[in-house]
Amino acid sequence: xxxxxxxxxxxxxxxxxxxxxxxxxxxxxxxxSLTFGALLYAYSYGRISTPNWPTPFHxxxxxxxxxxxxxxxxSSLTMVLAVRAAVDGNAKAQRLWLLATMACGLGxxxxxxxxxxxxIAEGLTLxxxxxxxxxxxxxxxANVAKSVPQFPATFFGLTGMHMLHVTLGVIYLGIIALxxxxxxxxxxxxxxxxxxxxxxxxxxxxxxxLLLAAIVCSVILWLKPKIYDAADVEVAGLYWHFVxxxxxxxxxxxxxxxxxxx
Amino acid sequence: xxTFQVAIAERVxxxxxxxxxxxxxxxxxxxxxxxxxxxxxxxxNMQPVRMLTxxxxxxxxxxxxxxxxxxxxxxxxxxxxxxxxxxxVACLALMMIFFPDALRILxxxxx
Numbered sequence: 001x002x003x004x005x006x007x008x009x010x011x012x013x014x015x016x017x018x019x020x021x022x023x024x025x026x027x028x029x030x031x032x033s034l035t036f037g038a039l040l041y042a043y044s045y046g047r048i049s050t051p052n053w054p055t056p057f058h059x060x061x062x063x064x065x066x067x068x069x070x071x072x073x074x075s076s077l078t079m080v081l082a083v084r085a086a087v088d089g090n091a092k093a094q095r096l097w098l099l100a101t102m103a104c105g106l107g108x109x110x111x112x113x114x115x116x117x118x119x120i121a122e123g124l125t126l127x128x129x130x131x132x133x134x135x136x137x138x139x140x141x142a143n144v145a146k147s148v149p150q151f152p153a154t155f156f157g158l159t160g161m162h163m164l165h166v167t168l169g170v171i172y173l174g175i176i177a178l179x180x181x182x183x184x185x186x187x188x189x190x191x192x193x194x195x196x197x198x199x200x201x202x203x204x205x206x207x208x209x210l211l212l213a214a215i216v217c218s219v220i221l222w223l224k225p226k227i228y229d230a231a232d233v234e235v236a237g238l239y240w241h242f243v244x245x246x247x248x249x250x251x252x253x254x255x256x257x258x259x260x261x262x
Numbered sequence: 263x264x265t266f267q268v269a270i271a272e273r274v275x276x277x278x279x280x281x282x283x284x285x286x287x288x289x290x291x292x293x294x295x296x297x298x299x300x301x302x303x304x305x306x307n308m309q310p311v312r313m314l315t316x317x318x319x320x321x322x323x324x325x326x327x328x329x330x331x332x333x334x335x336x337x338x339x340x341x342x343x344x345x346x347x348x349x350x351v352a353c354l355a356l357m358m359i360f361f362p363d364a365l366r367i368l369x370x371x372x373x
Binding site for chain 1: 283287290293294297300301303304310313314317318320321324325328329331332333334338339341342346349350353354357358361364367368
């Protein structure tokens with residue numbers, strides 16, 4: 001028989017000196033860093049064990065990737081300013097800095113999408129990608145996909161996983177900043193991405209991630225509507241900085257080490 | 263929110279107020295500067311192994327700055343710092359066991 005004791009609840013002090021949702025996010029990030037670690041090691045393994053590893057990134061791609069890096073680094077700055085505003089209780093500044101972070105993240109995704117589309121148009125593709133009409137074995141990298149299939153597999157796997165993380169990060173920040181007002185925006189983005197990309201583009205199908213995210217976020221906001229506090233902003237910030245952190249290894253390892261500067 | 267949670271939230275807020283905003287701008291500038299150095303090295307056409315060593319060294323410094331300042335790890339209690347970072351480094355280091363195999367594969371297979 002259960003006995004009830006009438007005494008105030010006693011809690012042990014936190015082992016890590018902080019609140020549980022922050023510790024939870026750190027544990028998630030540690031596990032996610034192993035996922036990215038495995039992908040980076042797979043890319044490096046392929047590179048070491050393949051003598052004729054391609055170097056497809058011309059100066060234009062390097063400039064593009066450098067601007068993407070600047071976008072992510074700037075977004076990290078705006079994110080810490082959002083956390084700072086949240087801690088100071090300045091809701092307006094917090095929302096503005098979060099929106100600035102989202103804008104930088106969106107810029108990163110758009111530039112990355114442009115880079116992918118360019119490479120795919122030049123023949124660097126995966127068997128799972130839709131076939132481009134009228135581009136059969138015509139591009140600069142058509143032979144690369146056949147002779148060194150490890151390159152497109154690891155390149156698209158690694159950068160695709162990172163792009164997915166950035167996209168989900170933008171959605172996460174959108175929910176923190178705008179709550180349920182962000183759902184219609186997300187649905188409009190899905191429609192725009194789906195209808196605005198041709199059927200032979202992988203982004204035409206990847207756009208459905210936005211629809212899936214809109215459904216999941218709607219369910220979460222319906223089940224647990226709340227006003228997000230400074231702790232929520234800080235935890236979202238941890239995720240965002242992690243995405244930035246991973247790119248600090250992808251950028252030199254994938255782009256700079258495979259540059260073809262003439 | 264109970265008293266304990268309020269106390270922790272206040273402590274975290276105090277940690278954030280402990281340092282000025284200018285520190286974030288300095289870190290951001292350092293990260294951009296190191297990125298510029300990396301891109302400059304790419305245009306120098308250096309020997310790959312030497313370039314990889316420098317790039318990975320710079321990436322580790324950038325990662326430390328992001329984790330320490332932007333992710334606020336520098337201001338966490340030492341138990342949190344050491345347990346999380348040591349476990350992460352140990353797991354990532356274990357993955358390096360595959361690299362000798364990647365080198366060995368070059369001398370195997372059909373010639």
